[in-house]
Amino acid sequence: MTAIDERPAPPEAPEERERKALRISWIDLFLWGIRIAAIIVIVFGLFGSISKFVAGEGLTAQGWRDLIVSSLAQGAMYGLLALGYSMVYGVLGFINFAHGEVFMSGTMVGFIAANWLFENGVWTSNPFLAMFLVLIVAMITSTLVAVLVERIAYKPLRGAPRLIPLITSIGMSFFLQYTFGGLFGVGFNTYPPPPEVIAGSVNIFGIDVRSTQLTVIIIAILSMIGLWYFVTRTRSGRAMRAVAEDKEIAGLMGINVDRTIVLVFAVGGAMAGVAAMMWSLLFRSVNFFAGFLPGVKAFTAAVLGGIGNIAGAMGGGVLLGLFEGVGPLLILGGLGIPGVSQLKDAVAFIALVLVLIFRPSGLFGERLGSEDRV
Amino acid sequence: MKSKRGLRLLAIFGVLALILAACSPAEEGGDTTEAPGTTEAPTDTTEAPEMTTTTEGMEDPEPGPLGAVVVAPGDSIQIRSLQAISGPVAFLGVPIQRATMLAIQDYGPIEGFEVDMGTGLDDLCSAEGGQAAAQTIVSDEQVVGVIGTSCSGAAQAASPLVSDAGMVMISPANTSPSLTSDLQGTAGDNYREGYYRTAHNDLFQGQAVAEFAFNDLGLTSMAAIHDGDPYTQGLAKAFSDAFEELGGTITTFVGVNKGDTDMTPVLSEVSQGSPEGIYFPIFQPEGDFIVQQIGGVSGLGDVTLIGADGLFVTDFLGLPETEGMYFSGPSLDFGENANELTGVAASAFLETYESEFGEAPSSAFWAHGYDATTMLLQAIADVAMVQSDGSLFIDRQALRDRINATAFAGMIGDLTCDEFGDCGSQEIQINLHEDSSVTDLSQIPVVFTYKGEVG
Structure with a gap:
């Protein structure tokens, strides 16, 4: 996009320039129309919701808080998944559509671990150990699957046009779905109910918050801090940023590009594993298709935040969770639309x-490597 | 400027190419859908008997307005089974397909001709699946009738094709009112001639739940949740209308999306109206998410939850959160009811089923499937005529007329058809699920029964 704009404009006939100016103004007008309409809808919706709230109709304050906390928890999960899309895009410049399935593999194998721990009583007698073990199992599975997918499906295509690994990733996505469908059956597996300690709700600053959702949000924050430390403060993290910036130069500087790319997939997979464990706390039911919708949503979150941007992925995820959780009731509900x-x-x-x-470049701005900027 | 003109030409050419590309497959598609259904099939079937009449003499019957099927000596009478036999709804379709198979065995040959149901077709529980399978069916003009579909959504797409081809279709499991009638004498939007069903009409189920909730439970305000599927939406609507008719209030009528996992937004919306009960006739896994997440939504702590037959399955009943829930559905108490056409009783059928397939049926519509199959076979037997050359002549219009006049005692009760194809016994019951360790469907107590009257 930028490349086209920067190219010196060829000399044009005056009337043609005029026509072009007119055309652009129409498009601008249209876009401004949409912007203004959006703002009007949002303002009216908000106003309607607030006046309803003040009048004591609609959701109670506790109802709104529940909704916001659950949306935040869901958004945090999207954010962790979005990291995988964003990091791969930042380094290799294509969308890894198999990432949703990497997540799904974590939930499925995590289920086996959780079920085993439940049957052996560890789930109830030592809940934190059990959850930690499930987390580790999910992370290891997702990491392994992500790395295997990279080795088998993407590495041989290094240097091929970007459309090719993109299509391959869709193929891998189907392959993983139906492999897991074949191995685990197509029915739903339900995780054991969350251990007693996190089954109720806790009171924070006078607000009742469901413990599972709080746990999910805390785990997400810890993972983000860990990831941020890894990317900005370690040698491997620096290598990842260098490869994202420019693969060739990074290679010339003595960075093992292939190993760094594997690392990117491994880190993305590990984050998907964390998200898988969060899913097991929030929703519990999993089947071989459980990765598809979260995957699409997480990809959306990555674009929303600005693809290629790690902070953007997390922010985009949280915002998307809030938009879809709170948005319908707050904006459309305020306009008086039923069944929103x-x-x-x-x-x-x-x-x-x-x-x-x-x-256009997402809320937090796109981060592109030098190849994408050309 | 020269290159610009070239570009413009190229652009126009490109647009034309796109238009052509967009149009041609649609036309081809249209041809293929029409060909087997409307044009070819009737002409072919009318030709066949004419050939026999010219060679064999005048006493052979003339085909009616819909044509006829002629089964050559030694061939089998072709019927088809179209059920959801894969995917998450397979639990519903597989037992029906097996019941159809067993019913054909029990009924035996007609006039010495074997009945063949071919390989069981899959409706995928979707409109696309129903359409694709129906095209396969109507492309073979030897097919007399279809036992199917499992899902109302699939039937909406399949029944026009089957009807246009002159065939009959008897569904053991479709319950959407739009497929037959509103019970007040108006045909539903998706009613086609030649469509029949042994399952109940959801208007009766909606009425039963509304009466139970309003009169027996004393609830005055309820919310209804559907999942956008014609079945769940129709049932939730039928319930809402009946409940308001009785004097209750529907606080919220809302849908979830299939595949949704986070139910907090929808439950929050429901909590705005602070209903005393929620009727959600949906399926797994969305139903699981609702009962698991409802505890976290303030204001919905002690509402009465009522589900429908889609959730009345072992996996769902095993969830501890489902204790205290009510479930509406067709009457499953077949007991010693026997199908008078084959003389097989429901209990005997279950024994055969278990010994044949090594498991108990995973849903209750096997009985409707068995009755539907015998209903079709009986009608074929009544209208079929052996011609002078030994072939069997089955007139399509006569078959429809014969099914309209159905009256026999089946496993599900007495079957009689109204003019829009509702032939089921219309018995609805409501179960109360008190203990999640009891997941055997027959062990869950019935707290309310309702019998609808057709016509």
């Missing part, structure tokens, strides 16, 4: 469109 919850996916994707209209 079924529009939550629509609201999430409309939010994406609006963000891209207002800020």
Whole structure:
């Protein structure tokens, strides 16, 4: 995009320039129309919701808080998944559509561990150890699957046009889905209920928060801090950033590019494993198709935050969770539309469109390697 | 400027190419859908008997307005089974397909001709699946009738094709009112001639739940949740209408999306109206997520939860959160009911089923499937005529007329058809699930029964 704009414009006939100016102004007008309409809808919706709230109708304060906390938990999970999309895009410049399945593999194998721990009583007698073990199992599985996918499906295609690994990733996605469907059956596996200690709710600053959701949010924050430390403060992290910046130069500087790319997939996979463990706390039911929708949402979150940008992925995830959780009731509910919850996916994707209209490079800005900037 | 003109030409050419590309497959698609259904099939079937009449003499019957099927000596009478036999709804379709198979065995040959149901077809529980399978069926004009589909969504797509081809279709499991009628004498949007069903009409189920909730439980405000599927939406609507008719209030009527996992937004919306009960006739896994997450939504702590037959399955009943829930569904108490056409009783059938397939049926619609199959076979037997050359002549219009006049005692009760194809016994019951360690469907107590009257 930028490349086209920067190229010196060829001399044009005056009337043609005029026509071009007119055309652009029409598009601008249209975009401004959408922007203004969006702002009007949002303002009216907010106003409607607030006046309803003040009048004592609609959701109670506790209801809104529950909704916001659950949306944050869901958003944190999207964010961790979005990291995988964003990091791979930052380094290799293609979307790894198999990432949702990397996540799914973590939930499926994590289920086996959780079930085994439940049957042996560890789940109830030593819940934190059990959850930690499930987390480790999910992370190891997802990491292994992510690295294997990279070795088998993407490495041989290094240097091929970007469309090719993209299509391959869709193929890998199907392959993983139906492999797990074949191994574990197509039915739903339900994790044991969360251990007693996190089954209830806790009171934080006078607000009742469900412990599972709080746990999920805390785990997400810890993982983010860990990842941030890894990327900015370690040698491997620096190597990753260098490879993202420019693969060839990084290679010339003595960085093992192949190993660094594997590392990117491994870290993305590990984050997907953490997300898998969070899923087991929040939703519990998993089957071989459980990775598809979260994958699509996480990809959306990555674009929303600015793809290639690690902070953007996390921020985009949390925002997407809030948009789709709170948005329908807050905005559309305020306009008096009935049955708005079924529009939550629509609201999430409309939010994406609006963000891209207002800020084409995502909320936190795109990070592109030098090859993408050319 | 020269290159610009070239570009423009190229652009126009490109647009034309795109238009052509966009149009041609649609036209081809249209041709293929029409060919077997409307044009070829009737002409072919009318040709066949004419050939026999010219060679064999005048006493052979003339085909009616829909044509006829002629089964050559030694061939089998072709019927088809179209059920959801893969994917998450396979638990519903597989027992029906097996019941169809067993019913054909029990009924035996018709006029010495074996009945063949071919390989069981899959409706995938979707409109696309129903359409694709129906095209396969109607492309073979020897097919007399279809036992199917499992899902109302699939039937909406399949029944127009099957109907246009002059065949009959008897569903053991479709319950959407739109496929037959509103019970007030108006045909549903998706009703096609030649469509029949042995399953109940959801208007009765909606009425039963509304009466139970309003009169027996004393609830005055309820919310209804569906998942956008014609089945769940139709049932939730039927319930809402009946409940308001009785004087209750529907606080929220809302849908979840299939595949949703986070139910907090929808439950929050429901909690706004602070209903006393929620009716959610949906499926797994969305139903699981609702009962698991409802505890975390303030204001919905002690609402009465009522599910429907889609959730009345072993996996769901095993969840501890489902204790205290009510479930509406067709009456499953077949007991010693026997199908008078084959003389097989429900209990005897279950024994055969278990010895044949090594497991108990995973859903209750096997009985509807068995009755539907015998209903079709009986009608074929009544209208079929052996011609002078030994072939069997089955007139399609006569078959439809014969099914309309169905009256026999089946495993599900007495079967009679109204003019829009509702032939089931219309018995609805509501179960109360008190203990999640009891997941055997027959062990869960019935707290309410309802009998609808057709016509």
